[in-house]
Each structure stands twice: as structure tokens, then as C-alpha cells.
Amino acid sequence: MEFTPVIGLEVHAQLKTRTKIFCGCSTAFGAPPNTHTCPVCLGMPGVLPVLNKKVVDYTIKMALATHCAVQPESRFARKNYFYPDLPKGYQISQYELPIATNGYLDIEVEGRSLRIGITRIHMEEDAGKLIHDPDRPISRVDLNRTGTPLMEIVSEPDIRSPEAAGEYLRRLRAILRYLDISDGNMEEGSFRCDANISIMPEGSTVFGTRTEVKNLNSFKHVEKALYYEIARQKEILLDGGQVAQETRLWQPDKGQTVSMRGKEDAHDYRYFPDPDLLPLVVDDAWVDRMRAQMPELPAQRQARYIADYGLSSADAKVLTGSRELSDYFEACLTEFDQPKTVANWIMGDLLGLLNAKGVEIENTPVSPENLAGLLKLLDADVISGKIAKTVFEAMAATGQPAKTIVAEKGLVQVSDTSAIDPVVDAVIAGHPNEADRYRGGQKKLMGFFVGQVMKQTRGKANPKVVNEILRKKLG
Structure with missing residues (x-):
């Protein structure tokens, strides 16, 4: 029997505000434990939360970027559960009335365009962090992260393959970074994903029992964990068993998921409106102000690169995959206006260099000006293509411009x-x-x-x- 996967993703993105969502404590990463705290985020008796307006601004921008309807009125709710890293005994989130609903994101997988529905986007505060002692059965609590503003983006169960899940996440992260509202750093936990996965017999419209998979801190791990879960659930059903509704933990070192706890339903959290926070009212003027600040987004840039520069859809997709890479490409074009040549060098030599060094484009040793300078020499037949490769390596090693390297090493092409x-x-x-x-x-x-x-x-x-x-x- 063949099965169809049914995948929905819950993405938590930490927003790039200087202060927390309901107090004035810093959100800076890497501070000594429990130094970015105050009575509000520690949940001391008698304190009152005050909403950070910047959090609302950022969430509205993300709603616009994903075609969501911004709700004129939304409410904060208390999500009640007990855990050592949650000092109040509840998390301030949104439940029945989120700030944005009914959006979508278009992605492309293996040449096919897919539309993934977005159920809701809502705001909430983050919990703290447990630090487990590797040598003793002791855990310590760091509450610096408590109260850090999060945006949760919940997809519809429209995703049908691990590859589509990975592409959806990459597109979401790119949009967040283009908007400059989240750094999307998965290693630091500012872009986190929980995956809900079930399978159903091919041709059926009735979803199976789902499991939730946590601890997915890279796109590669998301895809691997989903592949594992699909195979695990398929084996259970073919053996005549039933899939348990539960939360499972991905173990990347073992390449498997393990049971963590029974999966909670909404009623288990005993949601109720937070009495300390007024309903949030967002009028049309507020939305219009945010719309006026919207930058060109990845899909728009991709279409422009195809129309204006004659690039292929695949090349345009690579170059717009991150705002930093796209900005690098455009900076090169201001110095050397041959888009296809620039694109080929960026996607070939430059990205090859960065992958080998394990660094991102923002830390590239070859500046846009230096790459453009190299291409000018190549275009003018001052150097050959083979020498250009040598000069590129020297630029990466020294940071010197191509003209200097060519002159010092006597690499000028002989045409006499x-x-x-x-x-x-x-x-x-x-x-x-x-x-x-x-x-x-x-x-x-x-x-x-x-x-x-x-x-x-x-x-x-x-x-x-x-x-x-x-x-x-x-x-």
C-alpha cells in the first residue's frame, strides 16, 4: 500500500527588537545567565506587561509578505503549563484571536509551483532555557531568553514531501531576512521549527494520526526527520498497528526520532484571555504605514532578474535566496553591468569558495568591488580566463584588488x-x-x-x- 505524507509546520521566529515583548530588558544573545531579566519577565507578583509596539510592526510586515489578512482586533491569551524555564507558570501568546490569518506562500519544488496555506501568524513570548550539566544530574535555568518576542507562523497541512517542507522553510527564512525583522539564525535558536506529520493511504482525503517532531535546528535535519517519520509510521500501519499521537524528539546523531511525551491538545493548556493586556486594535492606517515600508521581496526580485537581466529561473532563485547574496549581486552590477557573467562567477567560484570555507556571503573575503574589478580585466582581455581563476584565489587570500595582484605577479595577458x-x-x-x-x-x-x-x-x-x-x- 502506498501512502501520502501530510505535513504542517509551526515556525517560531525571534524578532530583531532591542528589547523584550512586554518589558525593557535586552534581547542580546550570549549574555551571562540571568543578567537580562527584570520583575516583569521573571513573573514577580504585582507586575504588569506592556506591549512592545515594534513587535506588532514586524508581525504586520510578515503578514503582508505572506498574503495574510491583518485582523482589526486580536487578543493575548495565557497558555498554562508548568516547566522550570517558565517562571510565571504560563506563556503569553495568542489563541482564539491571532493578529493575522488565512495567508499563503508560493514555493517551487522540482520545477512545480506549490501554494502552501498559512493558517495564522501570532505573537508570543519565549520561554527560558535549561542548561543540563554533562557530569551531574543537575539542570540550571537561564531566564535571559524569557520574554523575547516570537512570531509563530502556522502552515496548513498542505505540504506533501520533506523537500517541499525544506523549501517552504527556506523561503520563510528568506522573507524574514529581507524584511530585516529576524536574523533567522537556527544555531542560536532564533528560527525554530516543529513539524506535524501524518500519513494517509494514497487517494484518501482522511488524515492519519499525527506526531509532532521537535529539535529541528537545520533545514537538513527537518528533511531527514520527516523521511524517518514517514518510514516509521508506514511500517506501523503495514504491521496492523496504530500511530500514537505524541511529541517526538529528533536525534540527529542517531538519525531517528524518539518518543518525548504524549501530544497535548489545545484544551490541555487551559487558554484564557490575559486580563493584564487590552485587546490589540490595528486600524487601516497602521497597516498602510507598514505596507509603505515593505522592501522588494525574494519572489519580486526573482521575477525582476528574469525579466530585466535575462537570467534563468533557476539562477534567479539562487541569487535571491538571501538578501545578502542578492545585494552582493546588485553591488557587482553597479561596477560591471554584465548580469550573466556576474551571476556565473558568483554561483560558481564565489559560492564554491564560501562553501569550502564554511562562511556566509556577509563574511566573504572577496568584496563586490573586487570581483567586478576582476571581471573588468577579463572582459578587456587584460587577463585570460585561466589567469582570472588564479587572481580570484589571490584576492580571496589577500583581500587585494585584482589590478594590484595582476601588476605585482606580472599576469597581464600577452596579445602581441x-x-x-x-x-x-x-x-x-x-x-x-x-x-x-x-x-x-x-x-x-x-x-x-x-x-x-x-x-x-x-x-x-x-x-x-x-x-x-x-x-x-x-x-
Whole structure:
């Protein structure tokens, strides 16, 4: 029996505000434990929360970017549960009346366009963090993160493959970073995902029992965990068993999920409106102010790159995958206006370099100005393509501009026929058999002769000139 996966994702994005959602404590990452706290976020008796307006601004922007309807009135609720990192014994969130509903995000997977519905977007506060002692059965509580503003984005169960789930998450993260409302750093926990997964017989419309998978801190882990869960649930059903509704933990080192606890339903949290916070009223003027501040988003940039620069859909998708990479591409174009050439070098040599070094584009050792300078020299035939690769490596190692490296290393391309002629004569004379075969019709040997000349000139000869001279001399 074949099964169809049914996947819904709950994404928590930490917002880039300087202070917490209901108090003035700093949200900076990496401070000593329990130093960014106050009576409000510690849940001391008698304190009152005050909503951070910037959190609402950011959430409205995300709602607009994902085609959600911004609700004129929303409410905060108390989500009640007991855990050591939750000092109040409840989390302030939104439940029945979230700030945004009924949106969608279009993604592309294996050449197919898919629309993933977004059920809701709501605001809430983060909990603290437990630090487990590796040597003793002791856990410590750090409440610095308590009260940090989160935006939760809940998808419809429209996702049907792990690959689609990964692409949806990448697109969401890109939008958050384009809007500059979240840094989307999964390692620091500012972009977190819980996956709800079930399977149903192919052709059925009745969803199966779902499990929730937590501890998914990379796109790769999300996809691997979903593949594992699909296989696990399929095996249970084929053996005549029933999938338990539960929360499971992904163990990346073992490549498997393990049972964590029974899955809670909404009524288990005993939601009720927070009596300390008034209903949030968002009028049209507020929404219009946020709409006026919206930047060009990834899908819009991708369409522009295809229409204006003649790039393929695949290339435009790569270049708009992050705001930083897209900005780098456009910075190069201001210096060297040949989009396809710039795109090829960025997606080939530059991204290859960054992947090898394990760094992001914002930490690239080759600036946009330096890459454009290299491409100008290549375009003007000052250097050859082979030398350009060498210069690129030197730029990455030293940070120097291409012009300086070419001058210091004497890498200027030789186009003078009087200097190339004797080298060509020597190569032909040294390979008489190959010359006869070429003249006998084996024209592919031209590449051999060009390679020999380039070798003799240490890559400095202009390949175009070399080809012309060889064609004349070989007949």
C-alpha cells in the first residue's frame, strides 16, 4: 500500500527588537545567565506587561509578505503549563484571536509551483532555557531568553514531501531576512521549527494520526526527520498497528526520532484571555504605514532578474535566496553591468569558495568591488580566463584588488602576435605527428595545440590570438 505524507509546520521566529515583548530588558544573545531579566519577565507578583509596539510592526510586515489578512482586533491569551524555564507558570501568546490569518506562500519544488496555506501568524513570548550539566544530574535555568518576542507562523497541512517542507522553510527564512525583522539564525535558536506529520493511504482525503517532531535546528535535519517519520509510521500501519499521537524528539546523531511525551491538545493548556493586556486594535492606517515600508521581496526580485537581466529561473532563485547574496549581486552590477557573467562567477567560484570555507556571503573575503574589478580585466582581455581563476584565489587570500595582484605577479595577458608566433612555431615543430593528423581532418586537436602554447606561456597568451595564429599556421 502506498501512502501520502501530510505535513504542517509551526515556525517560531525571534524578532530583531532591542528589547523584550512586554518589558525593557535586552534581547542580546550570549549574555551571562540571568543578567537580562527584570520583575516583569521573571513573573514577580504585582507586575504588569506592556506591549512592545515594534513587535506588532514586524508581525504586520510578515503578514503582508505572506498574503495574510491583518485582523482589526486580536487578543493575548495565557497558555498554562508548568516547566522550570517558565517562571510565571504560563506563556503569553495568542489563541482564539491571532493578529493575522488565512495567508499563503508560493514555493517551487522540482520545477512545480506549490501554494502552501498559512493558517495564522501570532505573537508570543519565549520561554527560558535549561542548561543540563554533562557530569551531574543537575539542570540550571537561564531566564535571559524569557520574554523575547516570537512570531509563530502556522502552515496548513498542505505540504506533501520533506523537500517541499525544506523549501517552504527556506523561503520563510528568506522573507524574514529581507524584511530585516529576524536574523533567522537556527544555531542560536532564533528560527525554530516543529513539524506535524501524518500519513494517509494514497487517494484518501482522511488524515492519519499525527506526531509532532521537535529539535529541528537545520533545514537538513527537518528533511531527514520527516523521511524517518514517514518510514516509521508506514511500517506501523503495514504491521496492523496504530500511530500514537505524541511529541517526538529528533536525534540527529542517531538519525531517528524518539518518543518525548504524549501530544497535548489545545484544551490541555487551559487558554484564557490575559486580563493584564487590552485587546490589540490595528486600524487601516497602521497597516498602510507598514505596507509603505515593505522592501522588494525574494519572489519580486526573482521575477525582476528574469525579466530585466535575462537570467534563468533557476539562477534567479539562487541569487535571491538571501538578501545578502542578492545585494552582493546588485553591488557587482553597479561596477560591471554584465548580469550573466556576474551571476556565473558568483554561483560558481564565489559560492564554491564560501562553501569550502564554511562562511556566509556577509563574511566573504572577496568584496563586490573586487570581483567586478576582476571581471573588468577579463572582459578587456587584460587577463585570460585561466589567469582570472588564479587572481580570484589571490584576492580571496589577500583581500587585494585584482589590478594590484595582476601588476605585482606580472599576469597581464600577452596579445602581441610577435611574442606568440615563435611559441606557436616551436609547438608545431615539436609535435609533427599531431600537426599531420590535424591537417588530415582531426580538427579536435586544436585544443591540444592551444593547451601546449598556454603551457609554454604559463597561461599568459591570449587564447583568441593563439587560436587565430594556429589556424593560419596549421592550414
